[in-house]
Amino acid sequence: MKKYWPAAAGVVAAVAIAAPSAVGAPTETSTISTISTISATSATSVATGTAARTEPAEVTPAKAAVPAPNPVRTVRPGERVDAGRGFTVWLTRDGKHWTGPDGYENFRSVVDGNIDRSEPGVSHQSEGDGTGVFHSGLYYGTRKAGRVELSDTEGHKTVATLIALPGRPDWGVWYAHTGPADGNGGSSLGVTLYDRTGRLLAELPGFDFPAGRG
Numbered sequence: 322m323k324k325y326w327p328a329a330a331g332v333v334a335a336v337a338i339a340a341p342s343a344v345g346a347p348t349e350t351s352t353i354s355t356i357s358t359i360s361a362t363s364a365t366s367v368a369t370g371t372a373a374r375t376e377p378a379e380v381t382p383a384k385a386a387v388p389a390p391n392p393v394r395t396v397r398p399g400e401r402v403d404a405g406r407g408f409t410v411w412l413t414r415d416g417k418h419w420t421g422p423d424g425y426e427n428f429r430s431v432v433d434g435n436i437d438r439s440e441p442g443v444s445h446q447s448e449g450d451g452t453g454v455f456h457s458g459l460y461y462g463t464r465k466a467g468r469v470e471l472s473d474t475e476g477h478k479t480v481a482t483l484i485a486l487p488g489r490p491d492w493g494v495w496y497a498h499t500g501p502a503d504g505n506g507g508s509s510l511g512v513t514l515y516d517r518t519g520r521l522l523a524e525l526p527g528f529d530f531p532a533g534r535g
Contacts, residue, residue, distance in 0.1 A: 338459050380465060391459035392467050392482040392517065393493060402484060404496050408455050412486050417459055417494045429459060438462050438491055442521035443514045449502045456481070456495065456499060460514050460523075465519035469495040471510045473527075479510075 396402055399457040402410045407422035416430040429444065436442060447454055460466050460483070469481040485493030499510065509527035514521050 393485050395487050396484050398486060402434065404457070404482075405498060406453065406455065406457070408457075408496070410457060410484070410494060410496055412484065412494055414486070419457060419496075431459060431461065432493070436461055441514060443495070443512045443523050443525045445508070445510075445525055447508055447510075449499075451501045452472065453501050454499050455496070456510065456512075457494065457496035458512065459492060460495055463514075463522055464489045464491050465516040466493060466514065466522075468515045468517070469497075470513045470515070471497055471499065471511055472513065486502045 363507065394402075396412060398413050399411055404410045404419070408419060410417070410419045412418070415432055416428060418426060418428050420426050427446070429446065431438070436444065436459065438461045441460075443460050444458040446458055447456045449455055456471055456479075458469075460469055466483060466485075468484060468531040471479040471481065479497050479499050481495035481497035483493055483495050511527045512525040513521065
């Protein structure tokens with residue numbers, strides 16, 4: 322609005338100077354003309370200023386996207402995790418530990434050279450009976466694990482639970498339960514590892530070998 326006021330003042334000055342030089346023009350008439358010019362100029366300035374102050378339309382800010390939850394649960398070294406149905410799993414820097422209802426402790430190392438952590442992979446151990454099968458294993462060679470699935474020959478899939486130690490290590494443990502054993506402890510189920518975008522990282526086909534190995 323400020324940029325219009327100097328122009329108005331200029332018009333007023335021009336009228337005031339021109340009025341006395343008019344031949345035979347009465348003083349009263351010049352005064353009235355000056356006032357009319359000022360009024361017209363002021364009205365134009367006010368109108369223009371009002372238009373310049375028009376408030377912009379209110380914009381509602383977009384809501385920030387909520388990040389997806391981490392699919393891997395972080396656990397402390399040695400922290401016992403209840404895996405259900407009498408099974409317990411825990412991790413140490415050396416690898417995976419677990420016990421079943423019988424209380425017997427099992428161990429799968431990640432440092433003994435039996436797995437190649439330079440590329441993504443999975444292992445599979447299973448044990449069960451006519452009431453159900455407990456499956457577990459290692460996933461390794463990636464810090465972006467997103468999902469581990471077990472699948473049978475008919476295409477039925479079971480999504481496993483993932484756990485890992487703090488510090489985004491390149492390995493962790495998965496576990497899941499399925500229905501009753503099919504004669505080989507559930508080892509015929511294939512295991513597939515995906516990253517957090519759903520990209521396939523590694524596959525382990527099912528094998529027909531006794532439960533508890535793999």
